Amino acid sequence: MNATWIDGKPGEALSLSDRGLHYGDGLFETLPVSVSRLALLDLHLERLREGCTRLGFAAPEEELLRRELAAAAAGQKRAVLKLMVTRGSGGRGYRPPGEARVTRILLRYAWPDYPQAWQETGVALRVCKTRLGTNPVLAGLKHLNRLEQVMARSEWPENDPFQEGLMLDGEGAVIEGTMTNVFCSPAEGRLLTPDLSRAGVAGVMRRHLLQAAENAGVRVEIRRLTLDELLDQREVFVCNSIIGVWPVSLIGGHAYPIGPLTRLAQGWSQE
Numbered sequence: 001m002n003a004t005w006i007d008g009k010p011g012e013a014l015s016l017s018d019r020g021l022h023y024g025d026g027l028f029e030t031l032p033v034s035v036s037r038l039a040l041l042d043l044h045l046e047r048l049r050e051g052c053t054r055l056g057f058a059a060p061e062e063e064l065l066r067r068e069l070a071a072a073a074a075g076q077k078r079a080v081l082k083l084m085v086t087r088g089s090g091g092r093g094y095r096p097p098g099e100a101r102v103t104r105i106l107l108r109y110a111w112p113d114y115p116q117a118w119q120e121t122g123v124a125l126r127v128c129k130t131r132l133g134t135n136p137v138l139a140g141l142k143h144l145n146r147l148e149q150v151m152a153r154s155e156w157p158e159n160d161p162f163q164e165g166l167m168l169d170g171e172g173a174v175i176e177g178t179m180t181n182v183f184c185s186p187a188e189g190r191l192l193t194p195d196l197s198r199a200g201v202a203g204v205m206r207r208h209l210l211q212a213a214e215n216a217g218v219r220v221e222i223r224r225l226t227l228d229e230l231l232d233q234r235e236v237f238v239c240n241s242i243i244g245v246w247p248v249s250l251i252g253g254h255a256y257p258i259g260p261l262t263r264l265a266q267g268w269s270q271e
Helices: 019-023 041-055 062-073 147-154 204-217 227-231 260-269
Strands: 003-006 026-034 078-086 103-110 123-127 164-167 172-177 181-185 191-193 219-223 235-240 243-253
Touching: 003 062, 019 078, 026 041, 041 078, 041 204, 062 078, 062 103, 078 181, 147 164, 164 191, 164 227, 172 191, 172 227, 181 204, 181 260, 191 204, 204 219, 204 235, 204 243, 204 260, 243 260
Parallel strands: 123 164, 123 243, 191 219
Antiparallel strands: 003 103, 026 078, 078 103, 164 172, 172 181, 181 191, 181 235, 235 243
């Protein structure tokens, strides 16, 4: 089941001078495989391409990536693919090499065994002590430096009653979960999701749900969201490409019903 490829060839050896290792100088995408099919592949590749442009190096050729991803997904009933693209090798120092020769790293993992109850009856969120730094230059990117998420996820043990952590920025605004994006509903027929222009990862599933909501005529607002506002919402859910949509049943001591927009979003996530 598990397998790794470096620049399209089976292997686990990476150059010690790779800038992804030294500086987190690269990006990644996490893609679900279902019966050899890769969901939302176009959106993942579009985000990767946009991220490479923002970091200042050329993205790998798209048809090459499609072939490599399809080969890794072939014959897999359920699996997770993680694609990493780094700027490649370089000498000592922060200055990037004049012409980057990107490195492609592709890993295949077993499907996570999340309980079905988390989809049906919801998950509990804790508010993390670790705060996200704000930086508009990197905001939205799924870059390789995820130390803030590592620190946040280490705040509670595996057997803790919380399934996900809620991350705020330095000013106390809600940004995202440690591995998810956040949506909430302040009123019937309305959705609200945090603004990610200063911090956070603009998830592919988040983008998919925003488009689905627009197509369905559901009003969506993207803006700064405080923790107090979130705690006062009618319904809350979190999402990413692997889990789809998890209803949120509890944040701290605040309980939430699983409302109609959450169930609607779960349906959209399967489209």
